[in-house]
Amino acid sequence: MRTQANGGSNNAFTDSEETVYFFDVGGSAMPGALARFADFFAAPLFTASATAREVAAIDSEHSKNLQSDGWRQQQLLRVTRGVPGHPFNAFFTGNRATLKNGGGGARAALLDFYNEYYRADQMAFAIVGPQSLDELQVRRAACELLWHLRQPHRLSSS
Numbered sequence: 001m002r003t004q005a006n007g008g009s010n011n012a013f014t015d016s017e018e019t020v021y022f023f024d025v026g027g028s029a030m031p032g033a034l035a036r037f038a039d040f041f042a043a044p045l046f047t048a049s050a051t052a053r054e055v056a057a058i059d060s061e062h063s064k065n066l067q068s069d070g071w072r073q074q075q076l077l078r079v080t081r082g083v084p085g086h087p088f089n090a091f092f093t094g095n096r097a098t099l100k101n102g103g104g105g106a107r108a109a110l111l112d113f114y115n116e117y118y119r120a121d122q123m124a125f126a127i128v129g130p131q132s133l134d135e136l137q138v139r140r141a142a143c144e145l146l147w148h149l150r151q152p153h154r155l156s157s158s
Contacts, residue, residue: 055102
């Protein structure tokens, strides 16, 4: 997305039960940015090089989290208070090893996950802006329509 060129930013984070994607842009850039954001979910590229870069970023974040007292404290609570053997007790961030070293196996798993779970009926969409509520609702409806029109959209690893 060209958010930075329009005075904005974009990022994502994965929580214990969901992944949150977000962006902000200058108000006049919102219509185009919303269309690109919707297309990000409707027709993602998932190239091998982008997958490898993301795995490297996740691995770097994981290394940082290992040294964080907050992350370590959460892990201690999960291990001591959780149900033994439950996946919730595992450390909460992935790394290069858990993500199949970022190679073809990681990309195949990513595509499988996308095809299984990235469906409009399992997502929520919110929009906030300086525009009137009526205008924001029209923009939201357009994004949701784009997403629904592209479903079902299965991606293959080839």
